[in-house]
Amino acid sequence: MTSAITCSNITKSFKTKEVETLALRGIELDVIKGEFLMLVGPSGCGKTTLISIMAGILHQDAGNCTVQGQCYNQMTHNELLDFRAKNVGFIFQSFNLIPTLSVVENVAIPLIINRIERHDAIKQAAQMVEKVGLGDRLDSAPNQLSGGQQQRIAIARALVHNPSILICDEPTSSLDHSTGVKILELMRSINKDMKTTCVVVTHDARIYQYADRIAHMDDGMITDITHNGA
Numbered sequence: 591m592t593s594a595i596t597c598s599n600i601t602k603s604f605k606t607k608e609v610e611t612l613a614l615r616g617i618e619l620d621v622i623k624g625e626f627l628m629l630v631g632p633s634g635c636g637k638t639t640l641i642s643i644m645a646g647i648l649h650q651d652a653g654n655c656t657v658q659g660q661c662y663n664q665m666t667h668n669e670l671l672d673f674r675a676k677n678v679g680f681i682f683q684s685f686n687l688i689p690t691l692s693v694v695e696n697v698a699i700p701l702i703i704n705r706i707e708r709h710d711a712i713k714q715a716a717q718m719v720e721k722v723g724l725g726d727r728l729d730s731a732p733n734q735l736s737g738g739q740q741q742r743i744a745i746a747r748a749l750v751h752n753p754s755i756l757i758c759d760e761p762t763s764s765l766d767h768s769t770g771v772k773i774l775e776l777m778r779s780i781n782k783d784m785k786t787t788c789v790v791v792t793h794d795a796r797i798y799q800y801a802d803r804i805a806h807m808d809d810g811m812i813t814d815i816t817h818n819g820a
């Protein structure tokens with residue numbers, strides 16, 4: 591099977607004035623093209639640090655992260671920015687929608703970053719908003735939407751440029767259970783339809799069933815990989 595993301599012996603530490611924390615201690619992980627992988631483990635075990643490295647947002651101290659066959663270590667800063675803008679979608683825990691832009695303008699951002707002309711970007715963004723079931727809210731402001739609707743918009747924004755990799759940090763943490771399940775069902779159907787490789791950090795055991803595989807982390811290491819909630 592082809593790998594979409596390969597992490598080889600990745601280490602990362604953070605130094606503050608008081609303390610040095612070894613957040614990742616030699617991560618080895620292969621994410622298979624097209625799979626829906628969940629990353630789980632106790633608070634502080636390094637999940638966000640790992641997905642930030644996979645997304646090219648944070649740089650490791652040692653080891654390699656290869657995404658779609660391209661090693662981040664071998665890219666210049668500008669090449670990495672360009673690669674990330676084209677290939678990676680990221681969904682934050684707290685939606686991170688821009689309050690002064692409308693729904694459709696928020697979703698158009700990755701296209702505009704990829705230098706698509708505004709009129710076309712808005713048109714494509716509107717189609718994506720339609721896909722997540724909110725085609726009647728294009729001109730709303732984000733704060734006029736419910737939490738679940740805002741998360742749908744965040745998903746539309748992360749996917750509008752058809753990235754090969756979608757990385758999500760706790761996509762259901764600020765949602766009630768039934769809204770969280772609907773969001774996971776939406777992400778799963780997008781994963782199937784658009785063949786997007788998904789890596790999802792979660793604390794929510796009730797959504798484990800949506801994963802193909804679950805990578806368990808503890809204290810900066812992958813301790814186990816299980817299949818489909820087993």
Ligand SMILES: Nc1ncnc2c1ncn2[C@@H]1O[C@H](COP(=O)(O)OP(=O)(O)OP(=O)(O)O)[C@@H](O)[C@H]1O
Pocket residue numbers: 604605606611612613631632633634635636637638639640
């Ligand atoms: N910018 C930073 N500066 C200093 N320490 C950090 C920084 N980011 C993370 N850490 C530390 O690195 C460790 C791993 O943090 P990380 O956020 O990756 O954990 P996590 O598993 O995502 O936690 P949670 O489930 O609570 O979000 C923690 O001990 C954290 O305090």
